[in-house]
Amino acid sequence: MHVLVIGGGLMGVSTAYYLVEAGHRVTLVERQPELAAEGSHSNGGMLHASHTEPWNTPEAIRQFLQWIGREESPLLLRPGQIPNLIGWGLGFLRYSRTHHHERNTRVNTRLAVYSQRLMAGIREATGLEYDADHRGILKIFRDRREYEHALAGSALTESLGVRFERLGTDEVIGVEPTLADVAGDIVGGIHYPDDESGDARRFVEGLGEWLRGQGAELRLGESVQRIDGGADGIAGVVTDRDTLTADAYVLASGVDAPAHVRPLGVNLPIRPVKGYSATLPVDGDAGAPRVPIIDEGNKVVITRLGERLRVAGTAEFAGMDRSVRERRVEIVVRQALSNFPAYASRVERSAAEPWACLRPMTKDGPPILGDSGVPGLFLNVGPGHLGWTFAAGAGRVVADCVIGRDPEIDMQGLTLARYRRQPRG
Structure with missing residues (x-):
């Protein structure tokens, strides 16, 4: 079987x-001249089954209302986007209910x-x-x-196979000694x-070489213009170079996916959510942490x-x-480095490599995998902020769907079909 994959980030390359x-x-x-040139380029670098809860927690919704209009808030809504988010946002709110x-x-x-x-x-x-x-x-x-709330959430995910260890302040410092200067907080x-x-980018680039x-x-630097087809299937993909x-x-194709399939009558409830990062040099230890920290x-x-x-x-x-x-990047750098004053005093911040990417987020949280409703077209879209975490698993189950092999995990709640049954209550 010959399969055409549209998208050269984590989800596409893993599939x-x-x-x-x-x-x-x-x-x-891939429309960019390199693999992993957008959402997979400079993400947070974490693969964590421990932090998979969708962002629309009841508590987050309350915080969001308090943050509206505050440029330095962790979640920022640009006023011009309100009309584009009304329908999706109502779903985002509806799915925030506890059950x-x-x-x-x-x-x-x-x-x-x-x-x-x-x-x-x-x-x-590989x-x-x-x-x-x-x-x-x-x-x-x-x-x-916040600590007690997180412990309760960890108890939920522990029932699904995610181990965790509760730590006191001294034990936290034992795991990551560079936090000693802020132990009192x-x-x-x-x-x-x-x-x-x-490093997600290195992973994608390496997997690309393996492929x-x-x-x-x-085919890098080649942009998809449209997908030709309809209820009977796909006739072909027209790019700026070829059919x-x-x-x-x-x-x-990440945040571009909804536009790609909308002409086919496929509605993907995905919206872009921008995230920021910066990559800083480490000269030896220099007081920088070794263990990844949230x-x-x-x-x-x-x-x-x-x-x-x-x-x-x-x-x-x-x-x-x-x-x-730049201001949003500076906020992230300042808040992160406040945990490591020794490193912050030594690092040359002008050497930081800033980055921003658009996360393709569904209104309920899980990605959309598998059947699109159009014969021969399969989806691996909408991972939100968990693209690195989901990449291998999503790639495997979508490949299984393409070749007619039963996925090894339950697909309930992961397919486009879930939106045909609107939530009650």
Whole structure:
């Protein structure tokens, strides 16, 4: 079987990997001249089955209302985007109800745990090097109520196979000694020993080279103009260079996916949510952390990637605006480095590499995988902020759907069909 994959980020390349592994011919089309040039380029670097709850928690909705209009808030809504978010936003609010939110957390966690299991197999089969680290992830808290809430959430995901360790302040410092200077501010922490971290861009680029070595065709710098087809199936994909045909098609084009399939009558409830990151140099130890950290109070993540430190955070509803706003990057850097005053005093901040990307987020939280409703067209879209976490698992189940193999995990809550049954209550 010949399969055309649209999208050269984590979701597309991971799907291509499993298709090639199963013996199929793959052509991958990516509009950028390089793989991992957008959402997979400089993300937070964490693969965490421990943090899969959708962003629309009841508590987050209350905080969001308090943050409206505050430029330095972790979640920012640009006023011009309000008309574009009315319908999607109502769904976002509806799915924030506790029973919907817990169900979708379970769906996400099921996929994330599966994905973590598959990553070891990919590393073994390909020998990829991507600054992978397996020391787990540490979450720190300055607020007692937030800490207790997180412990309750960890108990939920523990029932799905996610281990965690409750830590007092001294134990937090034992896991990551560079936090000693701010120990007085920390009320406790949680360590998730099975979580991982790594450079998503290096992973995608390495997997791309592996695919080329296996005979896959990677058409980079080629933009999809439209997908021709309808209720009977796909006739072909028209790019700015050619018309491409295949036996099956996989759409993994991130925030561009809704526009790609809207003419086919497929409605994807996905909206772009911008996130920011900065990558800083590490000169030896220099007081920089070794263990990946989630700072719950400041809503930022800090991940060591070899001799670099990645800091990331914020969510901004700004439509398809991909620009990097320096002030938002500065906020993330300042909040992240407040945990490490020794490192902050030494690092040359002008050497930071800023980045912004658009996360394709569904209104309920889980990604949309598998059947599109159009014969021969399959979806791997909408992972939101969990693209790195979901990549291997989503790639495998979508490849399974394409080749007619039963996925190894329950697909309930992960397909487009879930939106045909609107939630009650």
